Amino acid sequence: MSDDSKAQIESTITGFFQDLGAKLDTYAEDQVVIALDLLPRHMNNASQMHGGVMATLMDAAMGLCGTYSPTAEDRQVAITLSMNVNFTSPAVAGQRVRAVARCRSKGHKIFMATCDLLDEQGKLIAFGEGVFKRGALRRELP
Amino acid sequence: MSDDSKAQIESTITGFFQDLGAKLDTYAEDQVVIALDLLPRHMNNASQMHGGVMATLMDAAMGLCGTYSPTAEDRQVAITLSMNVNFTSPAVAGQRVRAVARCRSKGHKIFMATCDLLDEQGKLIAFGEGVFKRGALRRELP
Amino acid sequence: MSDDSKAQIESTITGFFQDLGAKLDTYAEDQVVIALDLLPRHMNNASQMHGGVMATLMDAAMGLCGTYSPTAEDRQVAITLSMNVNFTSPAVAGQRVRAVARCRSKGHKIFMATCDLLDEQGKLIAFGEGVFKRGALRRELP
Amino acid sequence: MSDDSKAQIESTITGFFQDLGAKLDTYAEDQVVIALDLLPRHMNNASQMHGGVMATLMDAAMGLCGTYSPTAEDRQVAITLSMNVNFTSPAVAGQRVRAVARCRSKGHKIFMATCDLLDEQGKLIAFGEGVFKRGALRRELP
Numbered sequence: 001m002s003d004d005s006k007a008q009i010e011s012t013i014t015g016f017f018q019d020l021g022a023k024l025d026t027y028a029e030d031q032v033v034i035a036l037d038l039l040p041r042h043m044n045n046a047s048q049m050h051g052g053v054m055a056t057l058m059d060a061a062m063g064l065c066g067t068y069s070p071t072a073e074d075r076q077v078a079i080t081l082s083m084n085v086n087f088t089s090p091a092v093a094g095q096r097v098r099a100v101a102r103c104r105s106k107g108h109k110i111f112m113a114t115c116d117l118l119d120e121q122g123k124l125i126a127f128g129e130g131v132f133k134r135g136a137l138r139r140e141l142p
Numbered sequence: 143m144s145d146d147s148k149a150q151i152e153s154t155i156t157g158f159f160q161d162l163g164a165k166l167d168t169y170a171e172d173q174v175v176i177a178l179d180l181l182p183r184h185m186n187n188a189s190q191m192h193g194g195v196m197a198t199l200m201d202a203a204m205g206l207c208g209t210y211s212p213t214a215e216d217r218q219v220a221i222t223l224s225m226n227v228n229f230t231s232p233a234v235a236g237q238r239v240r241a242v243a244r245c246r247s248k249g250h251k252i253f254m255a256t257c258d259l260l261d262e263q264g265k266l267i268a269f270g271e272g273v274f275k276r277g278a279l280r281r282e283l284p
Numbered sequence: 285m286s287d288d289s290k291a292q293i294e295s296t297i298t299g300f301f302q303d304l305g306a307k308l309d310t311y312a313e314d315q316v317v318i319a320l321d322l323l324p325r326h327m328n329n330a331s332q333m334h335g336g337v338m339a340t341l342m343d344a345a346m347g348l349c350g351t352y353s354p355t356a357e358d359r360q361v362a363i364t365l366s367m368n369v370n371f372t373s374p375a376v377a378g379q380r381v382r383a384v385a386r387c388r389s390k391g392h393k394i395f396m397a398t399c400d401l402l403d404e405q406g407k408l409i410a411f412g413e414g415v416f417k418r419g420a421l422r423r424e425l426p
Numbered sequence: 427m428s429d430d431s432k433a434q435i436e437s438t439i440t441g442f443f444q445d446l447g448a449k450l451d452t453y454a455e456d457q458v459v460i461a462l463d464l465l466p467r468h469m470n471n472a473s474q475m476h477g478g479v480m481a482t483l484m485d486a487a488m489g490l491c492g493t494y495s496p497t498a499e500d501r502q503v504a505i506t507l508s509m510n511v512n513f514t515s516p517a518v519a520g521q522r523v524r525a526v527a528r529c530r531s532k533g534h535k536i537f538m539a540t541c542d543l544l545d546e547q548g549k550l551i552a553f554g555e556g557v558f559k560r561g562a563l564r565r566e567l568p
Contacts, residue, residue, distance in 0.1 A: 012187060013187050014186075014187045015182070015183065015184070015186050015189070015192060016183060016184055016185060016195055019184075020194075040157070041157065041158060041161040042157070042158055042161075043156075043157040044156075044157050044158060044159070045155050045156045045157055045159070045280060046219045046221075046277060046278070046280075046283050047157070047284055050158035050159075050198065050201075051197070051198075051222040052162075052195070052197050052198020052199070052202070053194070053198070055194050055197035055198070055225070055227075056192065056194020056195070056197070056198070057194070059193045059194050059197070077186075077188045079188075079229075080229050081228065081229060081365070081366070081394065081415050082226070082227065082228045082229065082365070082415045083193065083226070083227050083229075084224070084366075084368055085224065085225050086223065086224045086530070086531075086538045086555055086556075086557060087221075087223060087224065087225075088538055089531070104512070105514035105515070105550060110365065112365075112514055112553075124531060127540065127555065129510065129512055129553065129555060130512075131365050131415055131512060133394075135188060136188070138188075141187070141188050142189055223557050224508045224510075224538075224557045226368035226413065226508075226510055228396045228415060230388065230396055231389070246370070246408060247370075247372035252507065252559075254370045254411075254507075254508075256398075256411065266389060269388055269398065269413065270413070271370055271412070271413060272370075273507050273508045273557055275536075299469040299471055299476060300468055300469060300476035300478060300479055301471070301476075304478075324441070325442060326441070326442055326445075327441040327442060328440075328441050328442060328443070328503075329439050329440045329564060329567070330503045330561060330567050331567060331568055334441060334443075334485075335482075335485045335506040335509065336442060336446075336478060336479070336481050336483070336485050336486070337442055337478070337482070339477070339478050339485070339509070339511075340476065340477075340479070340481070341478070343477045343478050344478070361470075361471055361472045363513075364477045364513050365512065366510070366511065366512045367477065367481070367510070367511050367513075368508070368510040368511075369481075369508065369510075370507065370508045371505075371506050371507060371508065371509075419472060422471060422472075425471070425472050426473055
């Protein structure tokens, strides 16, 4: 996928994804990667990356990997039915983390995915899995 | 618990909790409630409350309910080991949502909790459960 | 529901449910309870109730509660999409345990449920939640 | 690991594991595989492998992979704290299925693992993840 197409897809992932400062790093049929440069505001009260920020990146990466489309025009949104996350290591501000998602099962409407959250050194911060439903075309939404 | 004590506890929940705009609504031994007034920035690309925002509120509420302490001085932080969330209904900007957490099991170090996320009309938006570990005293952290 | 109707429903829950020795204790619209008298064969290698036996009872109870029908004739089977279980206490052979399931959300095809697993004294052994799909009518299956 | 050592380990996995007919296929530091020849008694009421049987195999494989020891003498039992399973495809009687578990994180007491459940053709039947605690030495238990 060209950088232009990726940028076009990224521009359609509005709202909390952008508010958080997340970036679409890789958008391919077999893998989606979302990156985030950790800022102090992403930390919890122990000054470590908040579990909710982790869940957000993983949810977004898994949702995008199951609704992959080569053109922004045809991208459907993903509706999360269920998500489970296991937390393995802390991450701190200043680090760049990456949520790497892969689709494990694609049905007509339902898809399932797994996601690893890694830091710059490739250390596993969290891993999770989820069940999603394909929804409306993104372009038909406001 | 007096409003003063609750405010003191709330002020020690720093970082992403406050960045999001979350409020500590109820802080009691048997139940913790966190509230959030949904803003456009909390939405996903379908203009509905982002699953990551839901997970954040639920994670925080469950973590606080298993580390309940009547004084901010003695509050320990919670470390999330695992969390599962099921998403039942969308919520939109303008709504006030509440994450209502209850502890289901308290061991020496490990505790487990459930959480319902409700909108103003009491409709169930999501429900989940998690496994947590009690960590350091909050006051010993920066 | 009459004992007769319950027995009729129970007779349609074939296979592993019966192999395990599980019983349909309560079958109502708002709650399904499955009971099991724990035998040595249900234990794990630490002589405590196996987590897989717990998951089996909880899966069955949640599946039945989301496909409730007053007559065996109209009962649909449930297809589990995802299930999460947290384990809180051990249970040992000789005990009677009960999986108490409640439906939390019912859509056109998808439903979500929670389940508590309790021992005879009402102590919580495990709790969990799941996402299910309504499938074929039971009577149309072999 | 020699076949003798594997047989010795397998003989210490008593109870429900053996009642079900499960076999220890591979027992290595980086991977544990449990196999089961599906019989009619392992099916649900739709004549497909019961989700509880799947969960049992996956629970056992993950527990064994995090307590790996080259000798049966030193094997600790695993205590499951939490487990999540996503179900992707049905499996039927006559098939041999394999639960392939890998450890993702090992702490002092807590470990986390993932597991894929595959049929003979390598098709994914289910995948899951869990949080476990290392318990007593198996040889110190009855």
